[in-house]
Amino acid sequence: MMSEKRRMHPAAIAVSVLKRMKSIVLPFLFLVFLAVKDGETLGLLIFGAGLVVVFAATSGWGVAEWYRFYYWVEEGELRIENGVFVRQRRYIPQERIQTIDTSEGIIQRMFGLVKVQVETAGGGTEAEAVLSAVTKEEAKRLRDVLLKKGPGESVEDVMDGNPGAPLEEREISKPTYTISWRSLFLVGTTSGGIGVVLSAVVAFISQLDQFVSYEDVVDRFDLVVQTSVYFIASVAFFVLFLAWMISIAMTMIKYGNFTVVKQGDELLISRGIIEKRQLTIPLGRIQAIRISQNLLRQPFGLATVYVESAGGAGGKESDFATILFPLVNVKEVSGLLQEFTPEYIMQNHIQPLPKRSLPRYLIRLVLPALLVSSVVSYFFQPYGFFSFILVGLAGALGYGQYKAGGWNVRGSQLQLSYRLVNKNIVLVNRKRVQAFEWKESEFQKRRQLQTINASIKSSVTSKSFRIVDVAKDDSVKIFEWYTYEKKQG
Numbered sequence: 001m002m003s004e005k006r007r008m009h010p011a012a013i014a015v016s017v018l019k020r021m022k023s024i025v026l027p028f029l030f031l032v033f034l035a036v037k038d039g040e041t042l043g044l045l046i047f048g049a050g051l052v053v054v055f056a057a058t059s060g061w062g063v064a065e066w067y068r069f070y071y072w073v074e075e076g077e078l079r080i081e082n083g084v085f086v087r088q089r090r091y092i093p094q095e096r097i098q099t100i101d102t103s104e105g106i107i108q109r110m111f112g113l114v115k116v117q118v119e120t121a122g123g124g125t126e127a128e129a130v131l132s133a134v135t136k137e138e139a140k141r142l143r144d145v146l147l148k149k150g151p152g153e154s155v156e157d158v159m160d161g162n163p164g165a166p167l168e169e170r171e172i173s174k175p176t177y178t179i180s181w182r183s184l185f186l187v188g189t190t191s192g193g194i195g196v197v198l199s200a201v202v203a204f205i206s207q208l209d210q211f212v213s214y215e216d217v218v219d220r221f222d223l224v225v226q227t228s229v230y231f232i233a234s235v236a237f238f239v240l241f242l243a244w245m246i247s248i249a250m251t252m253i254k255y256g257n258f259t260v261v262k263q264g265d266e267l268l269i270s271r272g273i274i275e276k277r278q279l280t281i282p283l284g285r286i287q288a289i290r291i292s293q294n295l296l297r298q299p300f301g302l303a304t305v306y307v308e309s310a311g312g313a314g315g316k317e318s319d320f321a322t323i324l325f326p327l328v329n330v331k332e333v334s335g336l337l338q339e340f341t342p343e344y345i346m347q348n349h350i351q352p353l354p355k356r357s358l359p360r361y362l363i364r365l366v367l368p369a370l371l372v373s374s375v376v377s378y379f380f381q382p383y384g385f386f387s388f389i390l391v392g393l394a395g396a397l398g399y400g401q402y403k404a405g406g407w408n409v410r411g412s413q414l415q416l417s418y419r420l421v422n423k424n425i426v427l428v429n430r431k432r433v434q435a436f437e438w439k440e441s442e443f444q445k446r447r448q449l450q451t452i453n454a455s456i457k458s459s460v461t462s463k464s465f466r467i468v469d470v471a472k473d474d475s476v477k478i479f480e481w482y483t484y485e486k487k488q489g
Contacts, residue, residue: 147280
């Protein structure tokens with residue numbers, strides 16, 4: 001019975017110990033390197049003994065935490081009781097639970113277990129409750145009870161083709177989306193992950209001065225550097241190429257075996273090679289759909305589709321959104337949405353921004369770029385004049401933002417299109433719009449322009465989508481669309 005108090009699997013102790021040890025290992029290794037560099041063998045032995053003591057203490061604490069942790073379901077609530085010395089009790093009402101996600105790390109896979117994350121609306125950036133090690137059967141029972149599912153197949157059955165289901169159930173085809181390894185390679189190639197990896201590489205290299213004398217390196221290679229520009233270019237190319245390949249590998253490991261299955265009124269998303277994650281998104285709790293194109297993917301007509309939901313951030317990827325389709329052709333988006341999320345339909349036609357908006361988009365970006373380029377060219381002549389390239393790029397981005405802006409209203413759906421750097425198309429249902437507002441500055445008032453802002457419920461508070469310099473008449477139409485139901489009432 002789910003109303004009985006339960007403990008997690010003992011493997012939760014290992015998960016807890018490893019989690020705490022990770023925060024200790026890096027500082028320990030840093031101290032070890034210092035000791036080895038200075039020849040302090042005694043210090044190294046002391047550090048080793050200290051690590052053993054810390055590991056033993058951490059293990060003892062992990063056992064105590066596991067022994068004092070209980071969970072159960074009673075009166076429509078998930079109840080958790082934990083704390084070694086100070087006891088804490090947490091009650092999570094069933095109606096607040098948005099999703100129950102499962103994942104399998106290395107420890108969980110060794111014992112055939114899963115990690116369960118319970119996410120609630122407005123639960124913040126962390127999951128409301130985490131069970132680090134429970135059996136798959138237990139995770140299925142929790143999901144069935146807390147999400148009001150009747151007895152039936154589990155997430156694992158669906159992802160594995162449901163081999164244990166009756167024949168008539170197995171023959172019912174469910175809408176399924178998978179991504180090929182070739183497409184996954186393109187995801188990594190065209191993603192912005194290289195910037196994150198490159199910054200990590202630079203940060204790592206900057207710390208090597210503790211062990212490597214850069215002055216000696218410069219002295220040794222001074223002649224080579226002075227006589228060969230190709231050497232510098234080769235080193236820069238190698239670092240960039242290495243960061244790019246690491247970014248691709250990380251993407252393929254993270255999103256390998258990516259699968260989306262529509263089962264009834266739920267979307268079941270599974271991904272990961274080393275750590276397998278499974279996410280359940282009820283269709284009724286989707287707040288919006290966002291189609292995003294970065295500068296590398298847009299020329300090829302490729303896009304990433306995100307689901308904006310009100311749950312926590314346990315399964316969130318980008319800006320607290322969940323990836324639904326990692327890489328698809330824009331022409332295929334309408335068909336996929338109709339199959340998986342029929343409530344959201346992407347329209348090909350949008351109402352563009354008025355021509356009088358263009359000068360404002362250009363001025364907002366070109367003027368700051370012009371000021372910066374003028375200062376740089378003045379102090380760093382003659383090469384500083386190359387900085388005026390920034391003015392051209394700013395003008396191109398401003399024009400791109402103007403061309404991307406637009407809106408469409410059809411039935412109960414609002415479609416917004418805008419660009420900061422990436423182009424985004426947002427589909428939101430009227431009943432999901434938490435607030436709609438328009439703003440009008442004195443400069444906009446002269447040109448009959450306004451800024452519109454639509455907000456939806458998000459994981460922390462709310463999330464907004466904004467279009468600047470919409471024609472005032474269009475802003476009024478959208479506002480009347482939003483207030484239509486209230487007027488009818």
